[in-house]
Amino acid sequence: MQTAPGIQRQGGSSTSSLMALLSLKLLLLAFFILLTVLAQFENEKVKKVVDSVNKTFEGRVEVNRSVDPLPGADGVQQGGAPALSELSRLFRSYLPTSSMEVDPALGELRLEIPAEELFLRDSTQLNGRAERLIDRVAVELSKRQDQDADYDLELLNGFDPQSMERLLESSGQSPVFLRAGALVRAFLDRDLVAGKISGGLLPDSAGMVRIVVRLWGGEGEPEQPAEFTP
Numbered sequence: 001m002q003t004a005p006g007i008q009r010q011g012g013s014s015t016s017s018l019m020a021l022l023s024l025k026l027l028l029l030a031f032f033i034l035l036t037v038l039a040q041f042e043n044e045k046v047k048k049v050v051d052s053v054n055k056t057f058e059g060r061v062e063v064n065r066s067v068d069p070l071p072g073a074d075g076v077q078q079g080g081a082p083a084l085s086e087l088s089r090l091f092r093s094y095l096p097t098s099s100m101e102v103d104p105a106l107g108e109l110r111l112e113i114p115a116e117e118l119f120l121r122d123s124t125q126l127n128g129r130a131e132r133l134i135d136r137v138a139v140e141l142s143k144r145q146d147q148d149a150d151y152d153l154e155l156l157n158g159f160d161p162q163s164m165e166r167l168l169e170s171s172g173q174s175p176v177f178l179r180a181g182a183l184v185r186a187f188l189d190r191d192l193v194a195g196k197i198s199g200g201l202l203p204d205s206a207g208m209v210r211i212v213v214r215l216w217g218g219e220g221e222p223e224q225p226a227e228f229t230p
Contacts, residue, residue: 081104081107081215081218081219081220081221082218082219082220083140083143083144083149083215083218083219083221084102084104084107084109084213084215084221086140087109087137087140087213087215088100088102088109090133090136090137090140091109091111091133091137091211094129094130094132094133094136095111095113095117095133097114097117098111098112098113098114098117099111099112100112103226104220105222106214106222106226107214107215107216107221107222107225107226108212108213108214108215108226109212109213109214109215110210110211110212111210111211111212112205112208112209112210113208113209113210113211114207114208114209115157115158115179115207115208115209116207117129117130118130118183118209119179119182124175124178124179124182125182126182126183126186130186131186134186134187134190135190137187137213138187138190138191138192139190141153141192141196141213142190142191142192144215144218145193147218148217148218149215149216149217149218149221150196150215150216150217150225151196151213151214151215151216152196152198152212152213152214152225153187153192153196153197153198153211153212153213154197154198154199154200154210154211154212154213154214155180155183155184155187155197155198155199155200155209155210155211156180156199156200156201156202156205156209156210156211156212157176157179157180157183157199157200157201157202157209158176158201158202158203158204158205158206158207158208158209158210159176159201159202159203159205159206160204160206161203161204163206176201179209180199180200180201181199183199183209184197184199214226
């Protein structure tokens with residue numbers, strides 16, 4: 001007896017369905033293998049990112065440290081007390097052409113600046129950059145008033161000794177005196193303690209301004225103020 005045609009068609013359809021199902025399962029298997037490979041690749045990327053962040057915050061960033069002197073900051077010593085480092089950074093940012101010396105052992109920062117860098121041309125009025133710098137410096141010094149730390153700020157304006165007679169005859173109206181007073185008042189206007197700020201004249205340094213900051217009693221700073229060295 002021959003098999004009915006309908007039954008043959010049913011058997012062929014069953015085989016085709018089975019092959020189609022098997023192919024689908026193979027495709028799904030390949031898809032999951034691909035996802036697994038991609039997931040492992042992403043894990044490697046994530047691991048590299050995490051390692052990079054950890055390395056950065058551990059403070060061991062590998063860079064080529066330059067031994068060239070900083071422009072306008074000859075004699076600056078790296079490191080030192082945090083407050084001294086922050087003040088030196090501020091002065092370098094606002095007055096890059098100035099000459100700076102930092103002595104962490106004494107807690108002292110000394111800055112030599114052309115007067116024209118601080119004052120308006122042929123004027124006794126501070127320029128905008130100097131006003132912003134004084135704002136930032138005053139904030140840093142004010143923080144010490146609330147801590148177990150202290151400071152001394154010395155502001156000296158240079159003059160020519162040969163012109164001293166004319167200075168004395170000016171009754172305080174000389175640009176040298178007026179600029180010296182304007183610089184001291186600028187810091188006092190920022191609510192700094194008057195007893196911690198001193199102003200004066202600097203002979204043989206006409207056209208220059210010297211700013212000396214001494215810090216003591218804070219973290220990494222001397223316990224006693226540095227001795228005065230003109």
